[in-house]
Amino acid sequence: MPGATAAFGLRTRLVIAFLLVAAVSAVTTAALTYREARSAVLERAQDTAVASFREEVERFVPSLPLDPDSLRWYLYDIAARAKPHPWIVFAEYGSLRASSGDRPVSGVLTAELRRTVLTSPHGSFERVVKDGKAYLTIGMPVMTRVVAGGGAVPSGLVLFAVMPMTNEEVDIDALVTAARHGALPGLVVALVPALLAARSVLRPVRELRRAANSMGGGQLDTRIPVHGRDEMADLARTFNESAARLERSVQELRDAGTRARRFASDVSHELRTPLAAMLAVTDVVDEDAGTLAPDTARAVRLISAETGKLAVLVEDLMEISRFDARAAELNADEVDAAEAVRRTLSDRQWLGRVRAELPDGLRIRLDPRRFDVIVANLVGNALRHGAEPVTVRLSARGGVLITEVHDSGSGIAPDALPHIFDRFYKADAARSRSIGSGLGLAITEENVQLHGGTIRADNAPGGGALFTVELPFDGPASRSGAPEDPSPAHGGTRPADSRDRTEATA
Amino acid sequence: MPRVLLVEDDPSVREGVEIGLRRRGHDVLAAATGEAGLEALGGFRPDLLLLDLMLPAMSGVQVCCRVRETSQLPIIMLTARGDDVDIVVGLEAGADDYIVKPARTEVIEARIRAVLRRIEGPVGARPAVERHGELDIDRAGHTVLVSGARVALAPSELKLLLYLSAAPGQVFSRQRLLEEVWEHSYHHDVRLVDACVRRLRAKIEDPSGSPRYIQTLRGFGYRFGPL
Numbered sequence: 001m002p003g004a005t006a007a008f009g010l011r012t013r014l015v016i017a018f019l020l021v022a023a024v025s026a027v028t029t030a031a032l033t034y035r036e037a038r039s040a041v042l043e044r045a046q047d048t049a050v051a052s053f054r055e056e057v058e059r060f061v062p063s064l065p066l067d068p069d070s071l072r073w074y075l076y077d078i079a080a081r082a083k084p085h086p087w088i089v090f091a092e093y094g095s096l097r098a099s100s101g102d103r104p105v106s107g108v109l110t111a112e113l114r115r116t117v118l119t120s121p122h123g124s125f126e127r128v129v130k131d132g133k134a135y136l137t138i139g140m141p142v143m144t145r146v147v148a149g150g151g152a153v154p155s156g157l158v159l160f161a162v163m164p165m166t167n168e169e170v171d172i173d174a175l176v177t178a179a180r181h182g183a184l185p186g187l188v189v190a191l192v193p194a195l196l197a198a199r200s201v202l203r204p205v206r207e208l209r210r211a212a213n214s215m216g217g218g219q220l221d222t223r224i225p226v227h228g229r230d231e232m233a234d235l236a237r238t239f240n241e242s243a244a245r246l247e248r249s250v251q252e253l254r255d256a257g258t259r260a261r262r263f264a265s266d267v268s269h270e271l272r273t274p275l276a277a278m279l280a281v282t283d284v285v286d287e288d289a290g291t292l293a294p295d296t297a298r299a300v301r302l303i304s305a306e307t308g309k310l311a312v313l314v315e316d317l318m319e320i321s322r323f324d325a326r327a328a329e330l331n332a333d334e335v336d337a338a339e340a341v342r343r344t345l346s347d348r349q350w351l352g353r354v355r356a357e358l359p360d361g362l363r364i365r366l367d368p369r370r371f372d373v374i375v376a377n378l379v380g381n382a383l384r385h386g387a388e389p390v391t392v393r394l395s396a397r398g399g400v401l402i403t404e405v406h407d408s409g410s411g412i413a414p415d416a417l418p419h420i421f422d423r424f425y426k427a428d429a430a431r432s433r434s435i436g437s438g439l440g441l442a443i444t445e446e447n448v449q450l451h452g453g454t455i456r457a458d459n460a461p462g463g464g465a466l467f468t469v470e471l472p473f474d475g476p477a478s479r480s481g482a483p484e485d486p487s488p489a490h491g492g493t494r495p496a497d498s499r500d501r502t503e504a505t506a
Numbered sequence: 507m508p509r510v511l512l513v514e515d516d517p518s519v520r521e522g523v524e525i526g527l528r529r530r531g532h533d534v535l536a537a538a539t540g541e542a543g544l545e546a547l548g549g550f551r552p553d554l555l556l557l558d559l560m561l562p563a564m565s566g567v568q569v570c571c572r573v574r575e576t577s578q579l580p581i582i583m584l585t586a587r588g589d590d591v592d593i594v595v596g597l598e599a600g601a602d603d604y605i606v607k608p609a610r611t612e613v614i615e616a617r618i619r620a621v622l623r624r625i626e627g628p629v630g631a632r633p634a635v636e637r638h639g640e641l642d643i644d645r646a647g648h649t650v651l652v653s654g655a656r657v658a659l660a661p662s663e664l665k666l667l668l669y670l671s672a673a674p675g676q677v678f679s680r681q682r683l684l685e686e687v688w689e690h691s692y693h694h695d696v697r698l699v700d701a702c703v704r705r706l707r708a709k710i711e712d713p714s715g716s717p718r719y720i721q722t723l724r725g726f727g728y729r730f731g732p733l
Contacts, residue, residue, distance in 0.1 A: 272586060273516050276608035280522035283611045284529045311608050331696060333680065334725040343692040368681060372693035 010205065011198045018194030019187055026186050030179035038172045042127070045084055045168055046136050050125050052083040053161045057123070057140035066157065068098045075100040078159070087138075087163040093156055106162050108135050117141055117158050127165075134165040204232040208239060220247040265321035271314045278307045309437075316439040320423065323446040330367045330450055337362040337394050337401055344375045345392070354379060357393040364401050364473050370447045371471075375403065377444045378467045382407035386465055396473070400453070403469040411459035420457045421445040508622060509533040511552035513543035513569065514584065515561050519607070523556070526611030532618075540564035544572055547579075554618055557601070558584045559592050567592070567599050574600035580621045580661045584609075597701030602662035603688060604698075620689035621661055624648070636671065639733045641710060641719060643671055652710050662687065663706045666699075670720065670730035679727040703728060 008016070056078045075089040079100035088101040090109070097104040108128050116124040117139030125138040142157040207224050214222045222243060224236040282304040289297040289304075322328045338358035345351045375392070382390040386407025393404040412420060419425045424438040448455040453471035460466040510532050514520040517538070524536045535550045537543040540561045547555075555573060559566035570581055583596045583604040593604055602621050605614055636643045642651035648664060650657050659667065665687045670678065678686075680696040688698055703720055711717050721729055 269586060272608055273519060277516070277518035277522035279608040280519070280526040280611050280614070283526055287529070308610075314608075333696060335679075335681070340692075347691050347693070369693045369695065 011202055014198040014201060015191065015194045018197060019190060022187055022190035022194075023183070026179075026183045030183065034172070034175050034179065037175055038168075041168050041171050042165070045165065046125060046127070048084045049087070049136055049161070049163055050123070050138050052081070053078075053087070053138045053159075054123060054140055056081060057142060057159050060142060060159070066093055066096060068096060071096075071098045072100070075159075078161075082161075082163070085163050085165070085167060087161040090160040090162065092158050092160070106137075106160065108162050109137055109139075109160055113137055113139050113160075114158070117160075118154070121154065134169055136163045136165055137161070138163075201232070204236060208235065211239065211243075215243060215246070220250055261321060261324045264317065265325065268314050268317040268321055271310075272318075275307065275311050275314055279311050282307055313437040313439075316437040316443060319443050320439055320446070323443075323450075328446065328450055330370065332365045332367055334363055334365050335368050335371075336360070337364050337403075340366075340368055340371055341375055341392060341394060341403070344372045345379070347372075348376060348380075350379060350383070353383065353388060353390065355389050355391045357391065359394060362394060362396055362401060364471065366451055366471060367447075370450065374444050374447050374469060375405075377440045378403075378405040378469070381405075381440065382409075382465065382467075385409065399473050400470040401473055403471070405467045405469075406460055406464055408464045411463060412457060412465045414459075417457060417459075421455070507531045507533060508553040508618060509535075509550065510554050510556055510618065511543060511546060511550055512536045512556045513538075513540060513561065513566070514556075514558040515539065516558075519558075523611070523614065527615065530611060530615050532615075540566065540569040543569060547573070547577075552579070554580045554582065554622060556582050556584060556614070556618075559596055560586065567595050570596060570599040570601055574660070578658050578660045582617055582621060593695070594697060594701065597698060598704070600660055600705060602660055602702075604695075616689075623689070624665075638671060638674070638719065638731065641671075643667070650710070657709045659709065660705070662698075662702050663709070666702050667706060667710070667720075667730075670728065674731040674733075675729060677723050677726050677729040683728065699728070 060074060060078065071091055071093075075091055075098060078089045079087060088099060088106070090099040090101075090104070090106050091097070092114075099106070108130050110126060110128060113124060113126045118141065121141060121143060123138060123140035125136060128135045128137050138161045140159050140161075141154040142159060144153060144155040204224075204227075211222045211224045220243065223240045226233050226236045226240070285300050285304045289300045292300060319328075338360050341356065341358055342351075345354055345356065379390060379392060382405050386409030389408055391404070391406045393402075393406070395402045395404075416425075421441045421444075423442040425441075426438065445455050448469055448471070451471045453469060455470075456468045458466045458468070510527055512520065512523055512527075512534055514523065514536065515538055520536045520538065524534045527534045535546055535552065537546050541564055543555070543557070557566045557569055561569070566583060570583070573579055573581060581601045583593070583601045584607055585593055585596070585604050586607055596604065603617055605617050634644060634646050636645065640653045642654075644650070645668060648668075650659055650664070650667065666683065669683070669687050680699045681692045683699045684690045684694050684696060685692055688694070690698070703722075707717055707720055710719055718733065719730060721731070723729060
């Protein structure tokens with residue numbers, strides 16, 4: 001019954017099943033009892049009736065020739081000794097008909113009975129239902145003894161007794177009524193164990209659901225208390241074992257992840273010291289390269305240039321490591337968005353190359369340094385990989401500040417769009433390494449998420465790539481970063497107001 | 507040319523920075539430990555201390571505190587970026603600025619010049635000494651008296667006080683102060699400003715009350731007065 005299983009809960013189904021079982025067993029018991037009782041009642045009645053009628057008929061020796069009147073007196077006589085219920089006696093002899101009732105011929109007697117009576121010397125009986133009433137009809141041939149010791153032969157006179165079985169009907173009706181009246185309270189009583197059973201089944205199921213829910217919510221140490229030794233207890237035990245295994249493997253994964261992140265962070269740290277030494281002398285190298293042999297000069301310049309790139313890469317790696325370790329901090333301040341973007345552009349000498357639509361009066365709480373990184377990265381990408389003119393547009397809608405960076409290049413390849421924020425993703429595998437570390441957009445995305453915002457990459461309808469950043473106006477504090485949030489390092493950072501030192505002392 | 511005392515434990519970095527700065531005409535003395543650096547102070551008499559925070563034995567923060575006990579020598583910390591707590595602790599200890607490693611020599615030199623640069627006095631006829639409540643500020647002599655007693659201010663503290671008090675009652679955002687006092691970009695670390703304000707308040711404000719001279723305007727920045 002898939003429809004029923006969908007429509008009813010487990011409890012309802014259990015109760016219904018219970019009641020069905022109760023009803024079926026009640027009905028079956030009642031039916032069997034009824035049948036047995038009914039046949040017992042009827043048989044006793046008919047046995048008594050047949051025996052006593054046979055006795056009466058055997059004692060009856062009519063005087064011949066038969067005349068109807070005297071025959072009727074005999075019949076009255078027999079009728080008076082009816083057992084167990086009153087009966088009406090009919091006599092048939094040739095065309096002669098007589099009875100103890102008010103009609104000489106019974107309307108109940110069947111031709112079948114008349115036929116069998118003629119062939120069986122001990123008579124026969126038949127139960128007849130006519131007009132909804134049950135009658136027992138008995139036919140007995142009257143035998144004559146022709147010779148002593150000889151077999152009796154039918155005299156041709158047949159006596160019939162018709163006995164209404166009303167009492168038995170009443171008894172049986174009472175049985176049915178009793179069964180019917182007993183069944184309803186019985187079912188009501190059966191409801192109690194049904195509910196109890198349903199509850200005992202459902203309690204572990206509910207516990208299981210709660211436990212599964214909290215597992216799903218990241219509480220991997222959830223366990224169910226195991227009661228008893230039934231299947232539900234087995235289920236609980238299995239659940240607990242699975243949960244323990246899951247917890248172990250998740251812990252292993254987390255440890256591995258932590259180790260990997262630690263390693264990346266340690267490597268970046270270790271790289272920084274030699275880089276600090278190298279970067280400090282690149283000026284000297286660049287300055288004197290002109291005085292060296294051409295090949296040496298090229299080699300020296302190469303080392304110098306790559307040292308600079310390596311420094312950028314290591315710095316970006318460190319930044320990503322901080323995001324991964326959730327150690328990235330947000331130093332929020334209230335700033336004018338337009339001014340912040342203008343500063344970013346002027347710091348990098350982009351004011352002349354970029355079209356800016358920066359409406360005044362958009363004050364927003366954000367980390368100016370991180371916002372600078374976001375804008376600089378997007379505009380830098382647009383200038384490098386897209387084509388001028390590049391537009392930066394600020395607007396506000398529904399509690400968020402929208403920063404759009406749009407270039408006029410060929411846009412982003414559709415298959416690259418989903419991966420554009422991946423670490424070290426190169427939109428064009430054949431593209432030579434540019435100034436970027438390959439981490440720029442990944443860091444940008446992390447910075448946006450740290451503010452509780454979103455970033456999207458699309459291709460604008462009119463061509464060119466369009467990056468859209470949305471940052472909440474009320475600042476990152478409106479977010480709650482759940483520390484037990486199982487999602488890996490994305491978005492779930494500490495609320496970053498712990499280090500917001502706008503108020504130094506007061 | 508400024509005389510720079512460099513305290514850095516890693517030999518390569520020490521040598522690299524020394525070469526870079528010498529090439530740019532600085533007089534550099536390099537020390538490998540904090541203790542050696544402190545010892546060299548008296549003899550070398552540097553104009554500026556370039557101090558690595560992560561030192562064996564005596565840490566850069568401890569060196570910073572020891573130097574500040576006796577002198578207002580400009581101090582720039584060299585730090586591994588991401589040692590965020592260290593930066594704050596170092597600034598609280600009295601460092602004027604910090605540089606993140608790895609850095610090009612031109613960046614290091616730009617920081618050095620910025621710290622050593624003096625705030626130019628305001629144009630126009632002003633009294634040599636301004637009085638603001640209990641505060642006497644001598645703009646020309648670069649001295650500050652609180653209730654008649656001279657207080658020793660580190661370069662960044664002095665510059666911040668001079669800058670704010672030049673326009674009493676005007677609010678300056680932390681970004682603006684970064685640009686004007688530290689000559690950092692607008693987006694640099696505003697914690698420099700906050701730490702400096704705290705140090706300055708500890709020296710000139712009455713500790714029992716709320717700040718009188720350097721006042722905070724939440725969400726906007728700082729201002730001098732009004733008294």
